[in-house]
Amino acid sequence: MRHKLSIIVDIVKLNDQNIRLILQNSDIASKATPGQFVNVRCCNSNELILRRPISILNTHEDCYDIIYKIVGEGTKRLSNFKIGESLDVLGPLGKGFTKEPLDKTIAFIGGGIGLFPLVYAASKFKDCDIDFFVGFRNNDEIMIIDEIKKTGANVYISTDDGSFGYHGFITDLFSENIKKYDKVYICGPLPMEKACVKILRKHGIKGQVSLEERMGCGIGACLVCACETIHGMKHVCKDGPVFNISDVFLKE
Amino acid sequence: MLKPNLSITIGDVTLNNPIITASGTFGFGREYGEYIDLNQLGGIAVKGLTLEPRLGNKTPRIAETPSGILNSVGLENPGVKAFIKNEIPFLTQYDSKIIANIAGSTVDDYLKMVEILNDTLVDLFEINLSCPNVREGCLAFGSSKDGVYRVTKAIKEIAKKPIIIKLTPNVTDITSIALGAQEGGADAISLINTITGMKIDIKTKKPVLHNNTGGLSGPCIRPIAVRMVHQVYQTVDIPIIGMGGITNLEDALEFFIAGASAVMIGTYHFMDPYVSEKVTIDLLKYLVDNNISDIKQLIGSLILHE
Numbered sequence A: 001m002r003h004k005l006s007i008i009v010d011i012v013k014l015n016d017q018n019i020r021l022i023l024q025n026s027d028i029a030s031k032a033t034p035g036q037f038v039n040v041r042c043c044n045s046n047e048l049i050l051r052r053p054i055s056i057l058n059t060h061e062d063c064y065d066i067i068y069k070i071v072g073e074g075t076k077r078l079s080n081f082k083i084g085e086s087l088d089v090l091g092p093l094g095k096g097f098t099k100e101p102l103d104k105t106i107a108f109i110g111g112g113i114g115l116f117p118l119v120y121a122a123s124k125f126k127d128c129d130i131d132f133f134v135g136f137r138n139n140d141e142i143m144i145i146d147e148i149k150k151t152g153a154n155v156y157i158s159t160d161d162g163s164f165g166y167h168g169f170i171t172d173l174f175s176e177n178i179k180k181y182d183k184v185y186i187c188g189p190l191p192m193e194k195a196c197v198k199i200l201r202k203h204g205i206k207g208q209v210s211l212e213e214r215m216g217c218g219i220g221a222c223l224v225c226a227c228e229t230i231h232g233m234k235h236v237c238k239d240g241p242v243f244n245i246s247d248v249f250l251k252e
Numbered sequence B: 001m002l003k004p005n006l007s008i009t010i011g012d013v014t015l016n017n018p019i020i021t022a023s024g025t026f027g028f029g030r031e032y033g034e035y036i037d038l039n040q041l042g043g044i045a046v047k048g049l050t051l052e053p054r055l056g057n058k059t060p061r062i063a064e065t066p067s068g069i070l071n072s073v074g075l076e077n078p079g080v081k082a083f084i085k086n087e088i089p090f091l092t093q094y095d096s097k098i099i100a101n102i103a104g105s106t107v108d109d110y111l112k113m114v115e116i117l118n119d120t121l122v123d124l125f126e127i128n129l130s131c132p133n134v135r136e137g138c139l140a141f142g143s144s145k146d147g148v149y150r151v152t153k154a155i156k157e158i159a160k161k162p163i164i165i166k167l168t169p170n171v172t173d174i175t176s177i178a179l180g181a182q183e184g185g186a187d188a189i190s191l192i193n194t195i196t197g198m199k200i201d202i203k204t205k206k207p208v209l210h211n212n213t214g215g216l217s218g219p220c221i222r223p224i225a226v227r228m229v230h231q232v233y234q235t236v237d238i239p240i241i242g243m244g245g246i247t248n249l250e251d252a253l254e255f256f257i258a259g260a261s262a263v264m265i266g267t268y269h270f271m272d273p274y275v276s277e278k279v280t281i282d283l284l285k286y287l288v289d290n291n292i293s294d295i296k297q298l299i300g301s302l303i304l305h306e
Ligand SMILES: Cc1cc2nc3c(=O)[nH]c(=O)nc-3n(C[C@H](O)[C@H](O)[C@H](O)COP(=O)(O)OP(=O)(O)OC[C@H]3O[C@@H](n4cnc5c(N)ncnc54)[C@H](O)[C@@H]3O)c2cc1C
Pocket: A037, A050, A051, A052, A053, A054, A055, A056, A066, A067, A068, A069, A070, A071, A072, A073, A074, A075, A076, A113, A116, A117, A211, A212, A213, A214, A215, A241, B063, B064
């Protein structure tokens, strides 16, 4: 069965680079779980023949939201679409974050665009005590903090240049009370993920990490998004993007 | 008008229609089975298989280029035995023919794989003599007439299924290579595999692909592929399976007119998971609309300028 197009209900410019799309598609909205992503066709010409993977930020009724950062040709072209137009979006794709009933005290650690799937998870993981750590490069990048607070999480912010919140890396902040967490969820730039994973492994704390990899098909057919795990070669688009920390070897 | 005849025959195997999914872009069919009816396809060429499992190259394995992509998967696959155990039972549920794409580093590798696959429900063998992304092996066979002839002949002697020889475009004279395949006894030729290329990240001055180079595919290679199908059609008598950048019916028609008996669709699945099914449906409609009773009337119908 053909997938339905996603209708752009609203476009919100969050700052210079980040744009939020509110998209209507009941199939995606009803099936999505936190940590999953969609694969977006960014222009109607075949000049770009790959879709772009973007995390799902949340769902509400028959809509879902995404936030994308304009970084290159694809995301630039995506910014040409207007309210009322339709986007060709495949999804939801991949496997998202999971939580055991016994995981009560949890931490989310997000950096940059890695923040978005974590916000979704925080809003869905009920009856938990959540600390949410967010790292940005600087003050201008800070976004959707109110939305994180709405989930009931305690929010801790750091900036690399000290222009807001804690001056330094987010790993310093969360490692202070690390022992109290039953589970930690990480999504951000690779160096940040690696630093966090190292700390968690040292303390034997369980967690999940969302990996980023360049993709082709997005559904497990082309094998370009490989990632080595203790269970052999896996594929980020289908077996991930979320993996248990104990299963993955992070790239050099 | 009666339903036009879309079927084509390779060796003694008849495909319901001439639309086949290209090796390496369609996994083992399962993933796209969520989107399309696999019964609609003429055939499914599975991910390139090797004798032993392979992990493939390091990532990044893909880079986007204008109207195309470079890939350097490096033949990641579970090995021929796991394929037989885990994938053939799934694929045999469908009408579409199963095409086992195999790659080896030595003639012996190919022969062993053919032996193992001979008594399975695989319908056809596609012999990949042209994978550009593995250091050792198969490209060496694919780039000389004699190499192609020798491997083809050795395989043909033991193969219990028709063999399709897949050619690399990374050669100076595709026609002599194609002749090598025909003289070796190939039942068909498929072309083109990817064209070797490179993309550089100007900030880091490093290639985007970890493997440094990769294979170019997608619409950007289509004119090269059409030209090569045309040349090979003028040279050999065996059926040709054409591919390279097909995105819709019109693209596929170019290949039929140039001389392809069937086409394979690869990269464009990543953008449009329904593309193969769509082209199959559109092709039937095209034949009806144009009063063509048999797809064979189209094959090689090219009218060259004087
Ligand atoms: C699972 C997953 C979830 C993501 N979620 C988000 C999100 O919620 N918001 C957001 O802004 N971005 C997200 N990204 C990153 C986003 O996919 C890239 O920023 C985007 O593909 C860049 O496309 P471009 O054409 O603008 O950039 P270009 O650099 O011109 O892209 C060239 C090629 O590289 C690929 N590419 C470039 N950067 C990345 C990257 N970081 N990860 C994977 N592929 C990349 C592109 O898809 C394209 O094929 C996510 C990536 C993954 C893998």
